[in-house]
Amino acid sequence: MEDDRLDLGLVDTVEATDVGEPGQRTFKITVASPRGEAVIWMEKEQMFQIGLAIKQFITVEEPPSSPTPYEPEYPAPPTPGKSEFKASEMRIRHDLRSDVFTVEATDPDSEAEDDNEEPATTVQFSFTREVATGLSEAALEAVSKGRPRCELCGGPKDPGGHVCPKTNGHHKGDFELA
Ligand SMILES: [Zn+2]
Numbered sequence: 001m002e003d004d005r006l007d008l009g010l011v012d013t014v015e016a017t018d019v020g021e022p023g024q025r026t027f028k029i030t031v032a033s034p035r036g037e038a039v040i041w042m043e044k045e046q047m048f049q050i051g052l053a054i055k056q057f058i059t060v061e062e063p064p065s066s067p068t069p070y071e072p073e074y075p076a077p078p079t080p081g082k083s084e085f086k087a088s089e090m091r092i093r094h095d096l097r098s099d100v101f102t103v104e105a106t107d108p109d110s111e112a113e114d115d116n117e118e119p120a121t122t123v124q125f126s127f128t129r130e131v132a133t134g135l136s137e138a139a140l141e142a143v144s145k146g147r148p149r150c151e152l153c154g155g156p157k158d159p160g161g162h163v164c165p166k167t168n169g170h171h172k173g174d175f176e177l178a
Pocket of ligand 1: 150153154155162163166
């Protein structure tokens with residue numbers, strides 16, 4: 001069974017936006033590199049956690065003084081790949097030596113639901129601290145969209161109140177950058 005994975009390598013930009021009417025918004029990240037392109041749809045909470053994890057990380061962690069060049073983890077596809085799906089699982093991690101962030105998103109629909117036992121599709125892409133900073137801002141902005149933002153975590157403050165992940169430790173493990 002082959003690993004159905006598209007590694008876009010280093011991307012120059014990561015676009016994070018919301019789509020749709022208030023109350024029915026969905027969220028997506030768009031990335032492209034010479035290796036291909038991907039549109040990853042996600043829940044608001046997932047986009048918030050990505051923005052928050054990056055923001056917390058870059059606030060605390062200094063960049064290395066002499067970062068090593070980044071090498072993509074997987075070989076390039078034979079022809080540029082193209083992928084669009086709604087992510088069931090998303091992970092973000094950081095490589096200390098190169099100071100490069102990597103996001104991995106997995107598509108649930110291609111997981112074994114029939115006799116074909118298709119492996120899950122995974123897209124991963126990597127980006128520098130500078131791009132990460134822009135992504136974090138864009139993600140938190142898309143999530144809050146016009147509402148006041150919490151000064152601690154950057155998340156939206158709803159009229160009904162705000163459960164701040166900075167003060168109660170409420171966050172998802174996958175998004176914890178260390
Ligand atoms: Zn907060």
